[in-house]
Each structure stands twice: as structure tokens, then as C-alpha cells.
Amino acid sequence: MNWFNDFWDVIVWFLWIYVVLAYLITxxxxxxxxxxxxxxxxxxxxxxxxxxxxxxxxxxLVYVIARGKGMSERNARGPVTVSEPDDYHPHIYSPSPTDQIAQAQGLLASGSITADEFAALKAKAMA
Structure with a gap:
């Protein structure tokens, strides 16, 4: 009879562990x-x-009853992802003036732009 009680004690422990884990996940x-x-x-x-x-x-319980429908809709939408960077922080996405001038210098050296175009790009980078 002792084995039978020990068996049910183990079953009850597993049940409580299941309930606690389900509650934590909730x-x-x-x-x-x-x-x-x-x-x-x-x-x-x-x-x-x-x-x-x-x-x-x-x-x-109150949250799931009161806001359960909206909860499932927000979960179905999935996480919010940003596909392209916004212009809110342009200094993060644009090269520094030094980089812009160096790039223009490379274009001038390769003959892709004229000296006047280089001067215009340099003035724009310095502005």
C-alpha cells in the first residue's frame, strides 16, 4: 500500500509542476x-x-477575459519589424563629411567627375 501512495504523490507533484509552469507561461x-x-x-x-x-x-484571469480577443489579434499580427531605416537619425546612416570628400576625391582621380563637380561635392559635404 505504501508504493501506491508514493505513486500518487509523484503524480500530484507532476500535476502541480504542470500547473505552475502553465501559469508562468501565461x-x-x-x-x-x-x-x-x-x-x-x-x-x-x-x-x-x-x-x-x-x-x-x-x-x-481578468486580463485574459477582458482583453483576450485583442491579445489574440496582436499575437496573430506578429512582431513589428522595420524593413528600412527611417530618416529620424540621419547621422547614423549618412557618411561623414570626410568620407564624402574622400569618395569624391576617388571619383575625381578616376576621371568620373570634373574638378567643378568635385568642388560642388566638397562644398556640399562641408555644409
């Missing part, structure tokens, strides 16, 4: 959805996170 999905949702203000995001810390089970 919390990770809820946190990811909170920060992925652009319609929530920063204060509401902070409130959801505070509620997750202090009343986690109830907060997850």
Missing part, C-alpha cells in the same frame, strides 16, 4: 501583450504590472 504572455499593446497608456501598463505582482492569479 504571465509571460500577458506581460508581453501588455507591452505590445500601443493603445494602452503607460499608466495603465504600470497598473496592470502592479496588479500582476500583488494579485497575480486574479489579474491574469
Amino acid at each position: 504571465i509571460v504572455f500577458v506581460l508581453g501583450d501588455i507591452f505590445r499593446d500601443h493603445s494602452l497608456s503607460g499608466w495603465l501598463k504600470a497598473l496592470w504590472v502592479i496588479c500582476l505582482v500583488f494579485v497575480p492569479i486574479l489579474t491574469v
Whole structure:
């Protein structure tokens, strides 16, 4: 009879481990959805996170019931990717004036541009 009790103890432990892991995964999905949702203000995001810390089970249930449909739509959209760099930080994507002048100097040396065009490119790079 002792073996039978030990067997069920192991089964109960596995069940609890499953429940805890499922709950942790749910919390990770809820946190990811909170920060992925652009319609929530920063204060509401902070409130959801505070509620997750202090009343986690109830907060997850309320969040999934209240915002579950939007959660699945945001998850279906996938991550936001940037295909091309924007012009918000042009200094990151454009060469320095020294590089521009050196490139123009190379074009002048190869005969691709005239001295007047080189002077114009140099003035543009210095501006």
C-alpha cells in the first residue's frame, strides 16, 4: 500500500509542476501583450504590472477575459519589424563629411567627375 501512495504523490507533484509552469507561461504572455499593446497608456501598463505582482492569479484571469480577443489579434499580427531605416537619425546612416570628400576625391582621380563637380561635392559635404 505504501508504493501506491508514493505513486500518487509523484503524480500530484507532476500535476502541480504542470500547473505552475502553465501559469508562468501565461504571465509571460500577458506581460508581453501588455507591452505590445500601443493603445494602452503607460499608466495603465504600470497598473496592470502592479496588479500582476500583488494579485497575480486574479489579474491574469481578468486580463485574459477582458482583453483576450485583442491579445489574440496582436499575437496573430506578429512582431513589428522595420524593413528600412527611417530618416529620424540621419547621422547614423549618412557618411561623414570626410568620407564624402574622400569618395569624391576617388571619383575625381578616376576621371568620373570634373574638378567643378568635385568642388560642388566638397562644398556640399562641408555644409
